[in-house]
Amino acid sequence: MDTYVADTDRYEHLEYRSCGDSGLRLPRLSLGLWQNFGNDRSFENQRRILRRAFDLGVFHLDLANNYGPPPGSAEENLGRILARDLGRYRDELVITTKAGWTMGPGPHQQGGSRKYLLSSLDRSLARMGLDYVDVFYSHRPDPDTPLEETMLALHHAVVSGRAMYAGISSYGPSLTRKAAAIMRDLGTPLVVHQPSYSMLNRWVEDGLLEATADEKMGVVAFSPLAQGLLTDRYLDGSVPPGSRAGVGRPSWRDNMLTDEVLDRVRGLNRIALERGQTLAQMAISWVLRDRGPRTVTTALVGASSVEQLEQNLKAVDSTEFTEEELRDIDRWAINSDINIWWGATASKE
Template identity: 60%
Template sequence: MTFHAAENRYETMPYRRVGRSGLKLPAVSLGLWHNFGDDKPFEVQRAILRRAFDLGVTHFDLANNYGPPDGSAETNFGRHFKDDFAAHRDELVISTKAGYYMWPGPYGEWGSRKYMLSSLDASLDRMGVDYVDIFYSHRPDPETPMEETMGALDTAVRSGKALYAGISSYTPAQTLEAARILKEMGTPLLIHQPSYSMLNRWTENGEPNLYEALDAVGAGSIAFSPLAQGMLTDRYLNGVPADSRAAKERFLHENDLTEDKMARVRALNDIAASRGQSLAQMAIAWILREQVKGSPVTSALVGASSVKQLENNVAAINNLAFAGEELKAIDQFAVESDINRWAQK
């Protein structure tokens, strides 16, 4: 069936400027980390993407290794793009990343110029697009000079294969250094993609913290895993379902779900109910709150396994305001919980 985008798709979604750039992102963006590989029915993927766009979600976020298998999310997205979104290319922000393992041998991961630019070419080929809007260094490389990795991002932008440069999971100090190098090359740092949630608050720590560092260099941020890999939903309030991510140990383990943590999650669920929101909706809204120290988060990056889940998550935009007393109550339970799988060792 031919896709006809909703005419009212821009009427409800807020759009936020990315740092001091000219680009705006929807408050809620869609990540294709899970549910867009070959393990998910193609028609389900299509329904999620179509509904997302109709709801004003203009940003689709990918990476070279998303699947399973690696690369399949980009390949599948390429088919969806050709069928449904090619006519809307100028309305979309498409991003991809390189940094994690993709192919065997010494050139198949991390941050070398050879790997980064080869990976970008492969991503463009899989998606069937001429360029991506944002190309990220997916993780800092402890052995490759940062000048080389940032130089690859600069080349990607200058070649026209990417419009903007981004980084993910860099510390505040690394972020400042990456931004300095890019600025000297003439390609500003647009955005940082950190993990961030009510149970994973590392971005708020340090002098400067990550958001203060981003504010200093004029960059924005998009938070991934705002639902703490599913902990900040009603999924685990009464145990561990057999088909859940924790049961399958996919970036969340049953031993993460301690009674202490779940008691705090249940308390947060009660606060969400008092706001007329689900726990997931409040968790996403909290990510987008304006009161965060430093620059506010530009966008919350959510996943979705169904249209219903997508709609529930996007509905967080209906109540983004927090009273001071609400934030104080949340802070009693929204504490660091040692679930950051992407922290540098």
């Protein structure tokens, strides 16, 4: 078995930003293990991607209990890769996981109850072979559980040593402020919010980025490529075999690939080409653009190959936009009913 030794220049490639008002720092681009790290993908390819990511300074690895397929397998595969390759660098890695979406049958395999969150965290740690994660998130708001109970579970995860920090995901502006106030009173501040955000899914601009700035929280934007729509894969209107739409992955709905959405994607692609970027690179650059105190801390990208990872990382070199470019982008960057995460959560408050 080959012995992995990390590149000694790994911290020379990326900028690192503080996560809100905390001492936690994250690379401008982070690796999400949502789609490409289950048992349906080559394990050796997963090893190559993770090793290359770390060599390029991407030390933030984001998971959830239900990532796969099957659910849990992404955490298991990361655990295998930690044991073989990256475990010796655990102190450098920021490994995050979540609980909230369905993991199995019964009332305590989903939601925001103390029972589900803490038992799920224990199982996540066992799958990864870890004593702690760096951030544990409530993956979604749960209208059937008091917010105080969910926040107390996050607080306990931290004070018990199973997590270094606590975060929330897909909470609206009002709930974010309420959750932050509860956690502040408990003495375990929320350090990060993880919302979906892309050119075709701009809901965070309607109060959430202001809320996170006011609450001194970092922002980890997921799905900056709009579940793959903001790539060159669908420009001709067809559905390539192996794409998320083509294999019916749960991150897609039938109404996403409409003529109207494709017109917007093609308009954005023309601007990207004028900037000397691929559409995917521009989409990531745009999410990371300077918005003052409302600037996104890091964007999560997936990668099905080392080459795709390297191409995505080039986006961090071009996060500046002219006013004219931003106006042109706004003509096409319109909410397109692709936010699949609201359907099973509380309201957008």
